[in-house]
Amino acid sequence: MNEDVLISHDVVRHLAYLARLSVTDEEVAEYAVRLEAVVGYMARLKKVDVSDVPPTAHPACMTGVVRQDDVKQGTSRKAALREARHTDGKFYLVPKVFDS
Amino acid sequence: MDTAYEIQASFERGDASALEIVRVSLECISRLNDRYGAFVSIDEEGALTAAKRLDHARATGSHIGKLAGVPVAIKDNIATEAMPTTCGSRILREFQSTYDAHVVTRLVDEDAIVVGKTNMDEFAMGSSTENSAVCKTRNPWDKQHVPGGSSGGSAVAVACGMVPVALGSDTGGSIRQPASFCGVLGLKPTYGRVSRYGLVAYGSSLDQIGPFARDSRDLALLLSVIAGHDRRDSTSLRNARFDLAAKQEPDLSNVKVGIVDDLPAEGLDSCVQDAVSRMGGVVEQRGGKRVVVSLPHLSYAVAAYYIIAMAEASANLARFDGVHYGERYANPNNLQELYEQTRGTLLGDEVKRRIMLGTYVLSSGYYDAYYLQAQRVRTIIREEFASAFDVCDVVLMPTAPTPPYRLGEKNDDPLTMYLEDIYTVPANLIGACALSIPAGFTDDGLPIGAQLMAAPMNDGLLLNIADCVEQTTDYHKRKPFSSAGEDRESR
Numbered sequence: 001m002n003e004d005v006l007i008s009h010d011v012v013r014h015l016a017y018l019a020r021l022s023v024t025d026e027e028v029a030e031y032a033v034r035l036e037a038v039v040g041y042m043a044r045l046k047k048v049d050v051s052d053v054p055p056t057a058h059p060a061c062m063t064g065v066v067r068q069d070d071v072k073q074g075t076s077r078k079a080a081l082r083e084a085r086h087t088d089g090k091f092y093l094v095p096k097v098f099d100s
Numbered sequence: 101m102d103t104a105y106e107i108q109a110s111f112e113r114g115d116a117s118a119l120e121i122v123r124v125s126l127e128c129i130s131r132l133n134d135r136y137g138a139f140v141s142i143d144e145e146g147a148l149t150a151a152k153r154l155d156h157a158r159a160t161g162s163h164i165g166k167l168a169g170v171p172v173a174i175k176d177n178i179a180t181e182a183m184p185t186t187c188g189s190r191i192l193r194e195f196q197s198t199y200d201a202h203v204v205t206r207l208v209d210e211d212a213i214v215v216g217k218t219n220m221d222e223f224a225m226g227s228s229t230e231n232s233a234v235c236k237t238r239n240p241w242d243k244q245h246v247p248g249g250s251s252g253g254s255a256v257a258v259a260c261g262m263v264p265v266a267l268g269s270d271t272g273g274s275i276r277q278p279a280s281f282c283g284v285l286g287l288k289p290t291y292g293r294v295s296r297y298g299l300v301a302y303g304s305s306l307d308q309i310g311p312f313a314r315d316s317r318d319l320a321l322l323l324s325v326i327a328g329h330d331r332r333d334s335t336s337l338r339n340a341r342f343d344l345a346a347k348q349e350p351d352l353s354n355v356k357v358g359i360v361d362d363l364p365a366e367g368l369d370s371c372v373q374d375a376v377s378r379m380g381g382v383v384e385q386r387g388g389k390r391v392v393v394s395l396p397h398l399s400y401a402v403a404a405y406y407i408i409a410m411a412e413a414s415a416n417l418a419r420f421d422g423v424h425y426g427e428r429y430a431n432p433n434n435l436q437e438l439y440e441q442t443r444g445t446l447l448g449d450e451v452k453r454r455i456m457l458g459t460y461v462l463s464s465g466y467y468d469a470y471y472l473q474a475q476r477v478r479t480i481i482r483e484e485f486a487s488a489f490d491v492c493d494v495v496l497m498p499t500a501p502t503p504p505y506r507l508g509e510k511n512d513d514p515l516t517m518y519l520e521d522i523y524t525v526p527a528n529l530i531g532a533c534a535l536s537i538p539a540g541f542t543d544d545g546l547p548i549g550a551q552l553m554a555a556p557m558n559d560g561l562l563l564n565i566a567d568c569v570e571q572t573t574d575y576h577k578r579k580p581f582s583s584a585g586e587d588r589e590s591r
Contacts, residue, residue, distance in 0.1 A: 007460075011460075012456070015456045015459050015460055015463070016440075016444075016456065018459050018463065019414060019443075019452075019455045019456055019459045020418075020421070020436070020439040020440050020443055021440060021443050021444045021447070021452055021455065021456070022437075022440040022441050022443070022444025022445065023444060031452075031453065031456060034453055034514060035453070035456060035457060035460065037514075037515050038406070038453075038457055038514065038515055038518070039457070039460065039470075041403060041515055041518075042403045042406065042407055042461070042470060042474075043469075043470075044400065044403055045400055045403050045404060045407070045470070045473045045474060045477055046469065046473065048397065048400055048473070048476075048477050048480065050473060050476035050477065050480070053476045053479050053480055054476070054479055055472055055475030055476050055478070055479060056475055056476075056478040056479040056482060057305065057475060058305045058335075059291045059305060059306075059482070059528075059529065059530055059531025059532075059556075060291055060292050060335060060337070060531050060556075065334040067331065075198065079198040080198075082196075082198060083195060083196065083198070083424070083425035083426070084423065084424055084425060085422070085427070085428040086423075086428065092423050092424060094423055094435050094438060095432055095433065095434050095435050095437075095438055096434075097434075097435055
């Protein structure tokens with residue numbers, strides 16, 4: 001019932017890179033097997049004739065929601081920084097991105 | 101513990117103080133929670149303080165809310181200022197929201213008392229609550245069985261009588277399936293009816309908050325409190341309000357119940373099939389008429405659902421990067437390593453699998469074949485249901501294909517577990533409302549649920565049918581324990 005889909009270790013590593021997930025070699029091997037099974041199952045959708053069928057991105061038929069741009073007090077800096085592990089009291093801190 | 105209706109009424113009459121009511125709830129939690137793992141946080145001090153304040157308000161003649169004195173439990177992916185919101189994940193182990201979710205504010209505005217947060221599959225990804233990084237949750241009807249998921253903790257809290265009502269979230273069945281497994285009622289309201297403001301997003305076009313209760317009256321009461329337009333959720337419907345006064349007469353003579361003649365039955369347990377047929381008979385007894393409907397593409401619903409849910413999840417969970425909130429990898433050499441190690445080491449296996457699968461179906465070369473194809477199949481399924489709802493008012497189906505299974509039984513094979521969601525995911529794909537009601541028991545005494553599904557905005561009809569069913573059957577009145585604390589020994 002499922003299609004044969006091949007997910008190589010390289011594909012798993014690339015997906016992990018795109019999704020910003022560290023993976024060990026053992027995990028790569030395990031994920032390859034698991035992902036292959038699930039994607040193989042999902043591939044059954046290719047059998048459905050969808051010509052002239054528009055995609056549904058959302059269940060509710062909605063138009064853009066607009067409102068007046070009224071100025072209100074938002075989240076304070078203190079509250080926004082409260083749950084971060086590294087800050088200098090004003091900003092979030094992360095490792096240096098550019099060498100000076 | 102009594103129903104929310106009875107509790108509110110006895111508080112309003114002055115027969116019970118809020119303090120007494122909350123103490124009964126907290127005592128029940130402290131007696132049973134170690135065994136069943138329903139709660140991950142309990143706010144004893146906050147609950148007692150709120151109760152005292154409420155008693156004072158009543159004594160001084162202040163306005164009393166619709167849920168005055170009613171203890172409620174909240175799934176741990178719904179933001180609360182007073183307690184952590186862990187989502188069952190190590191990455192949010194100590195995360196404390198800076199605001200309350202819309203639904204929490206609504207409950208508190210009506211004088212409900214939030215006693216704690218309940219266990220769940222990590223980020224609501226799972227159907228057994230076994231994917232929680234916090235603790236194990238067990239089915240109160242038999243400790244060796246799963247409570248269902250992902251809102252397993254909320255279902256168990258209600259089934260055990262720790263609280264009369266609780267909130268969960270339903271992305272593909274996460275309220276209805278645990279309700280079915282624990283012998284209580286669970287409602288996934290119409291998409292957009294309940295604000296998602298403060299719900300940690302999983303699949304944004306599918307997620308919906310809804311109530312658990314032990315009868316349909318309480319379910320309706322809770323819906324009347326949490327439903328309503330909220331401008332902070334841009335998918336919130338303008339006409340979202342649910343008015344209790346609009347409740348119809350308990351008469352089903354004009355109700356047509358759709359029975360799906362081409363229902364995918366692979367893996368469907370015969371005891372579930374029998375219970376659902378009996379439920380059809382009960383509705384007929386109350387005047388309803390059975391009609392046959394056809395949903396030929398239902399067998400594609402699971403594949404379409406998981407592609408869409410995982411794609412949306414891969415985007416939604418990008419925010420957990422160790423920088424803005426939550427736990428963080430301690431000594432990264434660079435930014436890339438900070439992201440990868442934080443996420444790689446602190447997210448659970450199932451969450452990482454779904455993020456990677458979501459990334460796969462959205463990636464260059466696969467987007468059309470998987471994601472776009474799934475969205476087109478979603479259209480076909482929506483149109484088939486629209487045709488079905490032209491000839492019937494509700495569709496009757498099983499909630500889950502099987503009764504509760506054993507802990508660990510399906511945990512090794514994610515795909516098998518996904519396939520179990522076959523009957524619940526369609527409601528999320530099309531934004532419809534759906535309800536699971538107790539429909540019987542297995543020979544071993546495990547609960548079985550039946551599902552009623554209706555077109556968007558017909559939540560009231562579902563609750564009305566459930567009300568009629570409750571007047572004929574007593575499944576919803578059965579409890580897992582013979583009396584307080586005397587739970588069945590596991591076999």
